[in-house]
Amino acid sequence: MCGIFAYVFQNKELSTAALIDIVLTGLRRLEYRGYDSAGICFDVGGPVPQTIKKVGNVGVLATHVAEFVKTLCVNSMFHGTGISHTRWATHGAPTDANAHPHGSDDNNEFVIVHNGIVTNFSDLKAFLVSKGAVFHSQTDTEVIAKLTKYIFDQNSNVKPMTFPQLVMLVMSEIDGAFGLVFKSSKYFPGELVGCRRGSPLVVGLKTDKEGTDVLSSALDSPSMSRTPFEVFMASDASSIVEHTRRVLYLEDEDVIHISQRGMQIYNRLRNENYEKLKKELRPMEQLEMELANIMKSGYDHFMLKEIMEQPDSVVNSMRGRVNFETGEVKLGGLVKYTETILKARRIVFIACGTSLHACLAVRAVFEELSAVPVSVDSANDFMDRRPPIFRDDVIVFVSQSGETADTMRALEYCKEHGSILLGFTNVVGSTLSRSTDAGAHLNAGPEIGVASTKAYTSQIVTMMLFALMLAVDRKSKSARRDAIIRELQRLPELITQVLATEKQIKELAVSLKDERSILIMGRGYNLSTVLETALKVKELAYIHTEGVHAGDLKHGPLALVDENLPIISVATRDGCYEKMKSAIQQVRARKGRPIVITSGDPDDEIIPFAESILRVPQTVDCLQSVVNIIPLQLLAYHLAVMRGMNVDCPRNLAKSVTV
């Protein structure tokens, strides 16, 4: 996830400083979407625009821009554009060079900002390098800028082309997800083109004449070329709402073009013939939401938004890494380590909190697919023990932020012993990312809620891909591998299904909200699920909740069971189902109140023993924990809300524990 903000004004007078101010103010509103670097590109009156980009948040960028503004000699313009970007790194560390906007060449004939991932960027880059392009960044985005200029140079000599025609040709070459805004001070001064596939892009229009009934087509007329108007394009409406409430949400493959003549919209899928583009008719909407709601995409809290994002965030974690047709799985950075890892003495996962639970969730599948011994260590306990580490160990560090202090200390310790160090983090350029030999990014997008939700499922999915890579050469595992890959493809759909049970989960939350203690039991692949749920309920709803292995119930916790204690039991259909059934029966026999999460049929034999039932869709055992955790995240969320807690900022806790 990144934030794009673009601005164009037509037929009115505005100073460059004012233009910059509008753009930076808009960008600030999007900072929650990413904050590792920011950049801006704006007109200064000539064919070469000015680009400023810096590591750090928008505040850092603004300081540098302010310095520049002092040197400006242009005072005002009659039309002008500015595009800007705040970044959440996915390809390439957060450096000045990797910050957006990216230019096509030294003169920045084409400049773009991008939110998303170009999955075929390696191929495109190789092609462009062969044609003489020189790249200045490690991003996938720079490829788009260079490609734009390449296509323009190849075609415009033959036949003149409009800006949207050019963009459509570019789009047809790109695989992946994107929201894009294109600017070309040289060839299309005062114009902007936006387009999207997968990533969001919203357009706001401001004219003197207000109203919601204005159709896109009405904005496309010769009369517009005398009317002053302004257009805003952004990743979400939060940065637009202070200027105008007349907005248009782009659809996939939409291309929007703003020029002196107004605003035109096209859809690439309905325009096979680029030479004669067919305009779309599209109504503008009146934005009713408040600012805070827009940032949260209409959800009450970031946490809920992030829970709901999971059908997308798991896709983002897999994008460009899994070929569902061929079954090929590739985490670029890890390819060359595969052989060594398979010969390792052992694989040690080290993490804290929710990340530790993600490691537990994948432990068994690593053991199964790699046939290497796997242990999982809490970073804290690891550093208390300072255990022996060997050159032939592979140590895997997992942290959403990549800055978790306890995990980083363990990383430092392991560095001294010469083992292979791998990292899984959501933040490109984080300490974890920089300090490991290799690894993979989660690509889940920034996580704002203190309680980690989408990063957890993305950790499981991304590490699962790693496990699948390790099994590629094992014939005996190929059926298993195929089954997992098939279910990975279905995962977004399954998550969508389970999110649809929210109403039922809310009812469950009502019944539990006054409890002071809750047990949650599971086993096998769902031991992680119960530990993670307990942590979530604890940290958000402040109810003392404990996750226990169902098999350990009889070694102690069963003594707690009586008619008062609610016991959530995760009993989806896998190798542990029969044992879970017997545990639930034991709880019932002791007058306990099992709340059962099942993937079975309505006539499942577990049902008579349950006080209440929550049905989730069935998937392959090792991915079931991804499906199962989601209703439990929702449960923790609703419990917290019902108990009047601030879910986005639980007492006593910080988002990433860097001390």
Next chain:
Amino acid sequence: MCGIFAYVFQNKELSTAALIDIVLTGLRRLEYRGYDSAGICFDVGGPVPQTIKKVGNVGVLATHVAEFVKTLCVNSMFHGTGISHTRWATHGAPTDANAHPHGSDDNNEFVIVHNGIVTNFSDLKAFLVSKGAVFHSQTDTEVIAKLTKYIFDQNSNVKPMTFPQLVMLVMSEIDGAFGLVFKSSKYFPGELVGCRRGSPLVVGLKTDKEGTDVLSSALDSPSMSRTPFEVFMASDASSIVEHTRRVLYLEDEDVIHISQRGMQIYNRLRNENYEKLKKELRPMEQLEMELANIMKSGYDHFMLKEIMEQPDSVVNSMRGRVNFETGEVKLGGLVKYTETILKARRIVFIACGTSLHACLAVRAVFEELSAVPVSVDSANDFMDRRPPIFRDDVIVFVSQSGETADTMRALEYCKEHGSILLGFTNVVGSTLSRSTDAGAHLNAGPEIGVASTKAYTSQIVTMMLFALMLAVDRKSKSARRDAIIRELQRLPELITQVLATEKQIKELAVSLKDERSILIMGRGYNLSTVLETALKVKELAYIHTEGVHAGDLKHGPLALVDENLPIISVATRDGCYEKMKSAIQQVRARKGRPIVITSGDPDDEIIPFAESILRVPQTVDCLQSVVNIIPLQLLAYHLAVMRGMNVDCPRNLAKSVTV
């Protein structure tokens, strides 16, 4: 721990069947002290007594004895003796042959029952074998019987000797702990000699003339040879109280002799000249306790008794295994595996419940002393995962009962993979004991309370000995090794000190008894302590108590902290002390109520942050968990008692989980 019951009657008529009945009834009362095999030896009127011994409890023995009684032709005698034993195996599996009593030869000229451990039994056995002795059992006890006859044969030809003289010579050759009763139908008909060192032995006297003022000396007179009287000797008074309340508790090195002339008592240490024994004057006591109390040695519950036994049970775990002068540590069965273990890929500990916590308690010291990677797995989770296991893995199974079903299933699974399998259990001849390649017994004595206490500390101590063995050849670890051994020697004293804080713990229990939730935090060597405490409080007091790693507090559980939640913090002085201090300060800053367990001075800087303080004695870091768990066992116990729970039989739980 084993149970001894012996009976002698003088100057009265009694049938053999009645003699047997008295002995077996007494033995039944002692069954809680051991129940893997039982045996009896009684007079049948001639110089060769009858011995019957069987695997199983006293009930099994009684069936066999009843069969024998049908064949009896002697009807009554004017004096007679019977000795019996119920066994808790330490040396040698529970078999008929290993059951007590043990005889000196085929005619059973001398027969003995024994409670304790002879530490120099290998040397004595080798010597006796060289003299032609043939052994029928693997026990240390049989050595004593053979040695008695050997000494008698060597000396009695030269000069006649009394039975107590003979026993004193035998005692002077034995190292270790014992309570012993000797019988010789051939040479000393109608007489019994009892003696003790370390193990308890109580003597009861029944005559027509009742009274507590009778001194031992009064029982030793020519007039006694006409007075009918009966004497009972037993490991504790529970089997005596139904016959008489006049008892005498033997002191270390005491030798008691019952003959037709009455009862004489000697002390070996005050009799360097065995030829002219000096009789002791010793008052008899009047037993006031009730039967149930006697079985519990005066404690209200077995659990409390077992907690209080820990100064002894840890000694029993070390007896014959550590030479505190030379620093030599030897767990017989494990010696030949030491080399192989040090070359292992990894050591995997597998256990459940309290045993699992013991493994966590020693994990770090194994890593440190062996430099082999160590992982600890819950047997349940291990079997859910069925992970890869290799020939060069060493798998260590730990179970008090040696029958824990989940652990046994893991053992079966590992057997298929050809790794070295080791076992630590309290029960000789248990499935665990029989199914592993090697291992060590805890020698903690039978544990009756469902909540494991003394077995836990003995597990830590016994496994610590194993870790010390592994480091014997590492020069860099010799100072560390010495420090641990020094503190092992002090351990009984430290446990005694900490048990003396019981009053304070009771007060703490009063303040906590109405809580519904308790957190307990620790780290490093004391992570195990907090997990074990939480389990104990949960299973006994039914308060929802959770043990957390203090470093993980900020990854979630800190959200639970408020002015209501009590938080017990284990912050004794070790490498984690500073971190514990900071965790306690954090809790305090959030208005939490830390109850701090510390080993620091009264001016310890942690004290201002504590709501209350419990001071424990300081020892070496890796043994501190043994000291620290004891007040927490007491806390769990008193919480349970105050809340009116049945501590010896918590609801829903069984002593050993064999299903």
